[in-house]
Amino acid sequence: MSLNRPLGQCFRSTRHDRILHLPYRTLATTTESPSTPEATPPPPPDATSAEKAHRYNPNLVHTSRTEKKLIATQNQYPIGSRRRRAALATSTNIPFSQLPYQCFQEARKVLLEDRAEKVREVEMMRERIAKLEAKGSRLGEGEGEVERRKREHQIRSMRKRLEDWKILADINDPLVKKRFEDGMGDMTKPIYRHLSDLQWRTYKRLVLMQRITQMNVVPDVLQSIDPTYSTSIRFADSHKVPHGEFVHSLLSEKPPVLTIQPYNAGDRLVTIAIVNPDVPNVERDAFDYRCHFLACNVKISPTDTTVDLSALDPETQVLQSWLPPHVQKGLPYQRHALFVLEQNPETLNKTYSSPSSPGTLNLTDMKSRKPEVTQREKFVLRSFMDKFSLQPRGVDLFRAKWDDGTAEVMERAGLAGGDVEFRRKRVEPLPYQRLKGERFR
Amino acid sequence: MALHSLHRAHQVPSVAALSALESALASFRISTQPSTPSGRRNASHQAQGRANGPKDTAGKRLGAKKADGQYVVPGNILFKQRGTLWFPGDGCFMGRDHTIHAQVPGYVKFYTDPVQHPKRKFIGVVFERGNSLPQPHNAVRRRKLGMLAYQMPSTVAEQTAGDLTDLTPSSPAEQSSGAAIPATIVRDQPQEARQTKTIRTRRDGRWVETTLTLRPGHQWRQANWEIGRAAERSKAARSVRPFKPGDRFAAWRKRNARIARNAELRTMKRGGKKGGKAKK
Numbered sequence: 001m002s003l004n005r006p007l008g009q010c011f012r013s014t015r016h017d018r019i020l021h022l023p024y025r026t027l028a029t030t031t032e033s034p035s036t037p038e039a040t041p042p043p044p045p046d047a048t049s050a051e052k053a054h055r056y057n058p059n060l061v062h063t064s065r066t067e068k069k070l071i072a073t074q075n076q077y078p079i080g081s082r083r084r085r086a087a088l089a090t091s092t093n094i095p096f097s098q099l100p101y102q103c104f105q106e107a108r109k110v111l112l113e114d115r116a117e118k119v120r121e122v123e124m125m126r127e128r129i130a131k132l133e134a135k136g137s138r139l140g141e142g143e144g145e146v147e148r149r150k151r152e153h154q155i156r157s158m159r160k161r162l163e164d165w166k167i168l169a170d171i172n173d174p175l176v177k178k179r180f181e182d183g184m185g186d187m188t189k190p191i192y193r194h195l196s197d198l199q200w201r202t203y204k205r206l207v208l209m210q211r212i213t214q215m216n217v218v219p220d221v222l223q224s225i226d227p228t229y230s231t232s233i234r235f236a237d238s239h240k241v242p243h244g245e246f247v248h249s250l251l252s253e254k255p256p257v258l259t260i261q262p263y264n265a266g267d268r269l270v271t272i273a274i275v276n277p278d279v280p281n282v283e284r285d286a287f288d289y290r291c292h293f294l295a296c297n298v299k300i301s302p303t304d305t306t307v308d309l310s311a312l313d314p315e316t317q318v319l320q321s322w323l324p325p326h327v328q329k330g331l332p333y334q335r336h337a338l339f340v341l342e343q344n345p346e347t348l349n350k351t352y353s354s355p356s357s358p359g360t361l362n363l364t365d366m367k368s369r370k371p372e373v374t375q376r377e378k379f380v381l382r383s384f385m386d387k388f389s390l391q392p393r394g395v396d397l398f399r400a401k402w403d404d405g406t407a408e409v410m411e412r413a414g415l416a417g418g419d420v421e422f423r424r425k426r427v428e429p430l431p432y433q434r435l436k437g438e439r440f441r
Numbered sequence: 442m443a444l445h446s447l448h449r450a451h452q453v454p455s456v457a458a459l460s461a462l463e464s465a466l467a468s469f470r471i472s473t474q475p476s477t478p479s480g481r482r483n484a485s486h487q488a489q490g491r492a493n494g495p496k497d498t499a500g501k502r503l504g505a506k507k508a509d510g511q512y513v514v515p516g517n518i519l520f521k522q523r524g525t526l527w528f529p530g531d532g533c534f535m536g537r538d539h540t541i542h543a544q545v546p547g548y549v550k551f552y553t554d555p556v557q558h559p560k561r562k563f564i565g566v567v568f569e570r571g572n573s574l575p576q577p578h579n580a581v582r583r584r585k586l587g588m589l590a591y592q593m594p595s596t597v598a599e600q601t602a603g604d605l606t607d608l609t610p611s612s613p614a615e616q617s618s619g620a621a622i623p624a625t626i627v628r629d630q631p632q633e634a635r636q637t638k639t640i641r642t643r644r645d646g647r648w649v650e651t652t653l654t655l656r657p658g659h660q661w662r663q664a665n666w667e668i669g670r671a672a673e674r675s676k677a678a679r680s681v682r683p684f685k686p687g688d689r690f691a692a693w694r695k696r697n698a699r700i701a702r703n704a705e706l707r708t709m710k711r712g713g714k715k716g717g718k719a720k721k
Contacts, residue, residue, distance in 0.1 A: 216582060223579035280586050287584055330588065422588040427514045427546045 062086035080182040096174075111172050118169035125162045129155060166190045187302040190265070197263040200230045211244035211397055217337045220277045221289075221381050222392060229340055229394035232259045244397045246333070247325070250405035252398075253412070255293065255309035255322035260300050260340055260394055267301045269359050271341040271390055272309070275381050276325070278334035280422065291379035292336060294320035296343070296361045319363060320376050325400035326410045330422035333401040340394030341385060349389045361388060509551050510570070513543040519564050530554070530565030531574055531583070545585060550574040645676050 056070040058078050062085040067078050078085060096108060132155050170176050170191040177195075179185055185192030205227065212218055218225060233241045235251045262268065274293040281288045295318045298307055312318050327334045345359035352365050366374055366388070373380075373387050385392065410418035454462075487493075503521045507513055520527050520541040529535045530552065532545040543549070547566040554563055554575040565574040568585060576582065636655040641648055653661040672678060685691065 219579060220581055280588065280590075282586065282588070282590055285586050287586060328590075329593065417590075419593045420590050421593045422590055425587050425589050427587075430512070430514055430517070 060085055060089040062089055084178065084182050114172065115169050118165055122162060122165045122169065125158060125165060129158050129162065132158070163190060167194045188265075193263045193265070193302055196261070200261075200263075204230065208243045208395070208397075212337070212395055215244055215335055215397065215399075217277075217335060217395070217397055220335075221275050221337050222339070222385075222395075223382070225339075225392045225395050227393065227395050228263065230259075230261045230263075231338060231340060231394045231396040233257075233338065233396055233398060234259070241398045244335075244399060247398045247400055248405060249324065249326060249400060249403050249409045252400065253324045253405075253409050258307040258309065258338070258396075259305050260307055261305045262300060262302055262393070265302065267299060267304075269297050269299055269343040270393070271296045271343060271361070271388075272298055272307065273339045273341065273379075273381060273384070274336055275339065275379060276334050276336050278332070279377075280328075280331055285425075288377065289379050289381070290323075291320050291376050292323045292325060294318070294374065294379075296363065296366070316363060319366065319374050320379075323376065324409050324413050326406055326413070326415060326418075327400050327402050328406070328417055328420050328422055329402045331402065333399045336398050336400060338394075338396040338398075339381060339392055341390035342393045343388075344391060347389050347391070349387065352388055507543075507549045509549055511549050512547070513549055513566060514546045515543055517543045519543055519549055519566075526562070527551075527564050528558075528561045530563030531576070532566035532568075533564055545587070548572075649674075 054069075054073065056066055056074060056076075058070060058074075058076045059080070061067050061070050061078050062082050067082075070076055070078060099105065132151060135151065167190050170189075171194075176191055180192055180195045185195065187193055187196070208227065208230075212225070234257045235241060235247060236254065237257070239247075239251055241247055241256075258272065260270070260272075272293065272295045273291060276290045276292055277287060279288040279290045293309060295309070295312050297317050298312065300307065309322060314321065325334065325336055343359050343361060345353075348359055348361070352361050352369075353359065354362060370387055373384050384390075407418040410416075501521075501523075503523065505520050507517065507519045513519065518536075518540055519533065522539050522541075525535075525539050527541055529541050530550070532543065532547060533541055534544050536542050541564045543566050545566055545568065547568045548570050550565045550567055550573065552563050552565060552574045553561070556578055557563075557575070563574070567574060568583060572583065638653045638661060640651050640653060642651065643649070651663060652667070654664055656662055682691070
């Protein structure tokens with residue numbers, strides 16, 4: 001695919017057929033010989049051509065009108081980005097290497113050269129890291145503790161630079177950019193992970209951070225969070241919840257499907273917790289916490305991102321099964337904050353994990369030795385994270401309020417109190433005080 | 442040239458003759474020469490009346506209405522101001538004219554919060570006399586439920602055996618024979634439970650559900666607002682295409698139709714003649 005239309009780009013509108021089929025001359029170094037026949041002559045009109053006249057190609061439609069027509073008439077959806085479809089529809093699709101622009105080809109040469117240089121750099125860095133690592137973590141001859149620490153730090157920073165080089169090698173490649181924009185990026189490769197991270201941070205993460213700060217998830221449930229995994233929640237298979245949106249109680253009766261997208265390489269185990277910090281407590285005249293879902297040892301990776309909460313193993317993963325959100329009548333809305341906590345094998349509390357499988361938490365140990373931390377009611381995420389040394393990596397939020405389905409959801413879930421209504425407590429007004437010297441006029 | 446200078450040299454006018462000529466020509470001049478400045482300036486500022494004098498209006502009674510540490514209840518006015526000298530902090534809200542009100546019962550605190558904003562001054566309300574503001578920014582917010590739980594009155598209505606809530610026509614015969622079906626009462630409940638009846642009629646090939654309420658004078662009829670909105674559901678209203686804001690094609694068609702109609706009207710006014718009517 002290529003945009004071989006420097007002249008075509010000058011047209012204000014590309015949606016009309018007559019512009020698409022205008023005979024135009026590209027900036028070729030040699031003129032096209034007029035005797036060259038058409039590569040594919042138009043097929044002769046047949047009986048069915050009238051019916052086929054309004055067939056839309058899902059690879060080529062690129063205006064909102066034709067996209068709508070495609071969906072309405074053919075029940076098909078456009079493929080890839082609109083930019084890609086427009087480019088496909090308006091270009092001659094000559095590969096880059098055969099494009100007849102001298103300057104363009106020179107620029108490509110520069111880019112290829114640059115990439116080769118970066119790849120050399122990556123290889124060199126790998127060798128140097130391997131050399132340093134060969135020394136191991138033990139002390140070398142004539143080496144003190146300070147030198148060893150220094151070497152470890154050096155390895156860490158070299159690894160970081162290696163990742164940077166890997167990204168820099170591909171960041172200028174137009175084909176990489178195209179593949180990413182078409183949604184065909186391979187998340188096992190660092191460049192696509194980098195690009196999707198960038199995309200997430202430019203808009204979606206900002207919205208997420210705004211929601212969790214404005215709705216006070218951050219001081220109420222957790223002191224602070226710097227999310228590095230993007231998350232999304234889907235109820236009833238298809239209902240995707242924007243961050244902080246209200247979810248109807250009938251939709252949230254069944255556990256959701258999560259998408260947790262990490263942007264750094266490798267498999268990892270995470271703990272997933274859904275916490276409600278707005279549970280009413282009439283005796284204390286305050287709000288309590290409640291855990292609506294808690295599961296450990298959930299394996300995710302940049303390519304394996306979907307977590308179906310109903311499909312997790314109750315023996316080895318689920319600590320607290322799904323409790324449908326239920327907000328009794330009259331109460332203010334309740335926030336349900338989802339947290340993704342990383343079980344880092346290096347920092348995880350070793351007393352709750354077996355040495356044979358580092359990073360995995362033992363559920364029976366957790367339940368028996370720390371029942372007050374893993375309980376459903378009065379679940380405090382701060383102490384839970386402290387006890388097992390978990391790191392917050394992702395956050396999401398949805399809200400619930402009383403609606404017409406709440407009572408039946410509570411009944412089906414076996415929860416009492418569906419017929420309880422909350423009303424404001426009367427605050428006694430201040431007595432009317434007359435000033436001392438004041439008199440009736 | 443020589444002739445001209447010669448002619449000029451012979452007839453040099455006297456000073457008196459020139460001034461007389463000047464005064465005579467002045468009466469023919471269109472614009473008066475600014476020989477003498479008039480000294481008049483137009484007013485750019487109101488000088489008369491109430492313009493500059495009375496500034497001693499009545500005081501607006503602005504300022505603090507409650508002191509620091511004073512007990513307040515929700516709705517109490519804490520500070521009246523023009524603009525935002527003070528901002529609402531925890532347990533407070535700002536009213537229509539920037540007045541700060543209490544939102545929760547408690548004790549008033551005047552404070553600054555450099556983390557939240559470097560310059561703003563806040564008024565807040567704390568629940569306990571000993572509490573202070575601002576709270577640490579990582580700490581859980583102090584909140585109170587301020588509500589009590591009550592048992593809801595039972596809302597289960599008595600259902601009679603003849604409850605026909607299903608509105609879909611069951612048999613194909615019922616679907617096909619349209620207007621022949623008389624209006625039937627589909628929700629028959631004791632009047633103590635609900636003072637409404639729902640009847641179902643076939644109108645314009647559709648099933649229409651009408652809710653009748655028992656009105657004073659023992660008449661079963663629709664509510665007034667329902668009668669008022671009947672026009673919106675009429676066949677004529679449904680035949681009108683709904684307005685779509687971005688539909689430029691429809692707008693273009695309407696515009697062209699209007700132009701054509703106007704052109705036609707114009708032609709009819711003229712009686713089919715070309716060109717405008719000659720003015721008398």
